[in-house]
Amino acid sequence: xxxxxxxxxxxxxxxxxxxxxxxxxxxxxxxxxxxxxxxxxxxxxxxxxxxxxxxxxxxxxxxxxxxxxxxxxxxxxxxxxxxxxxxxxxxxxxxxxxxxxxxxxxxxxxxxxxxxxxxxxxxxxxxxxxxxxxxxxxxxxxxxxxxxxxxxxxxxxxxxxxxxxxxxxxxxxxxxxxxxxxxxxxxxxxxxxxxxxxxxxxxxxxxxxxxxxxxxxxxxxxxxxxxxxxxxxxxxxxxxxxxxxxxxxxxxxxxxxxxxxxxxxxxxxxxxxxxxxxxxxxxxxxxxxxxxxxxxxxxxxxxxxxxxxxxxxxxxxxxxxxxxxxxxxxxxxxxxxxxxxxxxxxxxxxxxxxxxxxxxxxxxxxxxxxxxxxxxxxxxxxxxxxxxxxxxxxxxxxxxxxxxxxxxxxxxxxxxxxxxxxxxxxxxxxxxxxxxxxxxxxxxxxxxxxxxxxxxxxxxxxxxxxxxxxxxxxxxxxxxxxxxxxxxxxxxxxxxxxxxxxxxxxxxxxxxxxxxxxxxxxxxxxxxxxxxxxxx
Amino acid sequence: xxxxxxxxxxxxxxxxxxxxxxxxxxxxxxxxxxxxxxxxxxxxxxxxxxxxxxxxxxxxxxxxxxxxxxxxxxxxxxxxxxxxxxxxxxxxxxxxxxxxxxxxxxxxxxxxxxxxxxxxxxxxxxxxxxxxxxxxxxxxxxxxxxxxxxxxxxxxxxxxxxxxxxxxxxxxxxxxxxxxxxxxxxxxxxxxxxxxxxxxxxxxxxxxxxxxxxxxxxxxxxxxxxxxxxxxxxxxxxxxxxxxxxxxxxxxx
Numbered sequence: 001x002x003x004x005x006x007x008x009x010x011x012x013x014x015x016x017x018x019x020x021x022x023x024x025x026x027x028x029x030x031x032x033x034x035x036x037x038x039x040x041x042x043x044x045x046x047x048x049x050x051x052x053x054x055x056x057x058x059x060x061x062x063x064x065x066x067x068x069x070x071x072x073x074x075x076x077x078x079x080x081x082x083x084x085x086x087x088x089x090x091x092x093x094x095x096x097x098x099x100x101x102x103x104x105x106x107x108x109x110x111x112x113x114x115x116x117x118x119x120x121x122x123x124x125x126x127x128x129x130x131x132x133x134x135x136x137x138x139x140x141x142x143x144x145x146x147x148x149x150x151x152x153x154x155x156x157x158x159x160x161x162x163x164x165x166x167x168x169x170x171x172x173x174x175x176x177x178x179x180x181x182x183x184x185x186x187x188x189x190x191x192x193x194x195x196x197x198x199x200x201x202x203x204x205x206x207x208x209x210x211x212x213x214x215x216x217x218x219x220x221x222x223x224x225x226x227x228x229x230x231x232x233x234x235x236x237x238x239x240x241x242x243x244x245x246x247x248x249x250x251x252x253x254x255x256x257x258x259x260x261x262x263x264x265x266x267x268x269x270x271x272x273x274x275x276x277x278x279x280x281x282x283x284x285x286x287x288x289x290x291x292x293x294x295x296x297x298x299x300x301x302x303x304x305x306x307x308x309x310x311x312x313x314x315x316x317x318x319x320x321x322x323x324x325x326x327x328x329x330x331x332x333x334x335x336x337x338x339x340x341x342x343x344x345x346x347x348x349x350x351x352x353x354x355x356x357x358x359x360x361x362x363x364x365x366x367x368x369x370x371x372x373x374x375x376x377x378x379x380x381x382x383x384x385x386x387x388x389x390x391x392x393x394x395x396x397x398x399x400x401x402x403x404x405x406x407x408x409x410x411x412x413x414x415x416x417x418x419x420x421x422x423x424x425x426x427x428x429x430x431x432x433x434x435x436x437x438x439x440x441x442x443x444x445x446x447x448x449x450x451x452x453x454x455x456x457x458x459x460x461x462x463x464x465x466x467x468x469x470x471x472x473x474x475x476x477x478x479x480x481x482x483x484x485x486x487x488x489x490x491x492x493x494x495x496x497x498x499x500x501x502x503x504x505x506x507x508x509x510x511x512x513x514x515x516x517x518x519x520x521x522x523x524x525x526x527x528x529x530x531x532x533x534x535x536x
Numbered sequence: 537x538x539x540x541x542x543x544x545x546x547x548x549x550x551x552x553x554x555x556x557x558x559x560x561x562x563x564x565x566x567x568x569x570x571x572x573x574x575x576x577x578x579x580x581x582x583x584x585x586x587x588x589x590x591x592x593x594x595x596x597x598x599x600x601x602x603x604x605x606x607x608x609x610x611x612x613x614x615x616x617x618x619x620x621x622x623x624x625x626x627x628x629x630x631x632x633x634x635x636x637x638x639x640x641x642x643x644x645x646x647x648x649x650x651x652x653x654x655x656x657x658x659x660x661x662x663x664x665x666x667x668x669x670x671x672x673x674x675x676x677x678x679x680x681x682x683x684x685x686x687x688x689x690x691x692x693x694x695x696x697x698x699x700x701x702x703x704x705x706x707x708x709x710x711x712x713x714x715x716x717x718x719x720x721x722x723x724x725x726x727x728x729x730x731x732x733x734x735x736x737x738x739x740x741x742x743x744x745x746x747x748x749x750x751x752x753x754x755x756x757x758x759x760x761x762x763x764x765x766x767x768x769x770x771x772x773x774x775x776x777x778x779x780x781x782x783x784x785x786x787x788x789x
Contacts, residue, residue: 204592221682
């Protein structure tokens with residue numbers, strides 16, 4: 001008996017209040033949208049195989065990259081780790097029976113689905129071509145595509161994200177088991193706490209920006225219209241006030257996953273636990289004060305550029321704290337190379353490159369040369385695909401045995417991790433070079449001298465596609481044919497591993513009491529000895 | 537699973553269980569009623585925080601444009617009807633009072649009192665929207681709604697405009713007069729968003745009155761009424777700021 005078998009039938013899923021079932025619903029829906037977004041990325045890479053725009057018309061190309069961005073950002077990256085792994089494991093890690101607000105949790109999923117349906121509607125009714133940033137006055141005055149339905153989708157999906165974040169904060173404050181103090185929480189929970197603050201405070205600003213955009217487009221209220229004295233820059237300020245913190249909403253939960261994985265597979269407590277915990281909060285706080293680095297060439301004042309450039313550098317500090325502390329955790333650990341760990345190594349390398357190139361872009365001088373080129377595209381994808389997606393896959397492979405009770409085939413999954421890493425680098429590393437050489441982003445055609453690097457990139461994308469399809473195949477296969485995983489296949493310390501796999505609907509048979517620090521592997525050994533003694 | 541219902545509802549009935557006294561409204565995943573009440577109240581505060589950020593975007597826009605186009609904002613604000621605005625403020629503060637009384641009635645388990653207070657609150661909310669409609673109608677008639685039909689007449693030629701004349705407005709240069717449209721954009725966006733919140737609130741109030749008559753909130757489970765009270769007071773508070781910023785400041789030069 002477990003949460004999957006307790007009740008049957010479609011309705012028992014669609015009306016569930018169980019955080020684990022909602023996590024599964026989310027997992028299925030975000031995977032669906034990931035592959036739609038991925039297919040669009042494939043089209044982009046195919047178009048860019050040749051210098052001419054020959055596969056599709058240029059305005060079709062605009063729609064394809066816009067839809068790719070909208071889907072990947074709002075329907076995949078933002079909910080990816082929090083709504084699936086966070087939803088599933090935060091209550092379990094805290095020793096709670098559920099999130100504090102189960103019905104709000106379900107509502108959040110329905111809002112997500114509604115947003116998704118609107119995006120699909122947008123696509124089938126002709127798409128939208130403003131880029132995912134909806135820059136005014138392009139989006140208000142100059143395009144005839146479905147800006148409104150996309151805006152509505154973003155607005156609704158935004159509320160889904162607000163409710164997830166709100167639920168996490170309340171749960172972390174109010175639902176901790178006895179003995180689960182703030183500094184005994186797994187770092188995964190800390191990372192989600194920080195990300196949730198960003199969701200709760202940032203997303204409403206995007207919502208109002210989108211509302212004003214819609215009013216501007218429909219009745220021409222003039223707030224962003226220079227003809228009437230409005231300022232298009234105001235839209236960008238409001239938009240990036242959310243959309244820059246949004247990248248931390250995306251990456252922080254991934255960092256939480258990496259902390260768990262690195263500790264488990266090097267059998268050591270995370271080095272500098274407190275520093276890593278606070279670095280998450282620091283990223284969230286600093287993250288709110290750097291948004292204008294997206295606008296260095298948009299005509300903001302030189303003083304603003306200076307200040308935002310400095311503040312941008314500051315975010316690098318807590319990010320570096322994390323990377324250093326994970327490295328020190330590895331030092332003298334008993335490292336093993338299971339699949340989640342391979343993905344985690346991928347994350348550390350690629351995120352470091354992605355983060356460092358972020359410093360180049362935060363430096364106003366280099367930014368003026370590099371912005372709006374493929375350097376931006378490469379930087380963003382190193383952080384989001386190389387960082388976040390690797391972390392997501394690390395997390396899925398790490399917790400799959402707990403979620404489903406089954407193991408996946410180890411050799412194939414290790415291979416998939418390596419394929420993903422190779423494919424990723426081949427796809428995106430050439431784009432750094434393209435950007436430095438000056439190839440602009442968002443064009444269907446480019447000068448012929450850039451072709452060779454674009455061919456590399458497209459070839460890499462093919463490999464990357466294989467790397468993403470493989471896990472779907474063997475994970476689905478494992479549901480039926482995988483070995484039974486057992487309660488704690490990785491010998492990890494989190495409370496979620498100290499209960500059965502898959503868990504009961506109420507997670508634990510009795511209320512757990514946290515009587516040890518997080519990542520205490522000695523405690524785990526003692527537990528085992530005790531169990532053996534009592535069994536003997 | 538025969539005993540799943542027992543686990544589901546938290547009010548576990550196993551022999552000698554100290555939890556047997558759990559009230560029926562305690563949801564199964566909470567350990568105590570206090571924890572449940574704490575969690576809901578905290579969630580509501582967080583939700584209001586998102587609302588602050590939501591309106592914050594509008595207030596930011598208001599402050600920026602007010603600084604840039606000060607004369608336009610002053611002249612445009614003279615077109616608002618302070619009497620209606622003040623009356624609406626009084627109506628809303630009254631409704632906050634009746635709402636607070638409603639929460640008190642729920643806490644002290646007075647069913648009739650609760651129904652009465654909620655009905656009064658809803659009525660006052662509707663009165664507010666009614667007055668707002670009258671105000672909007674005035675704006676429509678004077679072509680002060682932003683968009684195609686917006687008219688600059690009142691600002692270019694204040695001598696022929698009653699409200700402008702009463703405030704002693706000087707004619708604005710064409711360039712500055714155009715910026716009054718920004719003021720009215722923000723006026724409609726801000727008061728419109730506020731009215732939308734009122735409408736949602738009135739919808740919830742209707743639902744609550746229906747449930748309160750059946751005694752849903754007077755059996756000790758007051759969380760919903762309390763949380764709605766937070767929401768209602770918050771919406772009132774937003775109006776207080778809107779009233780001050782849109783109607784009152786710099787009215788007299």
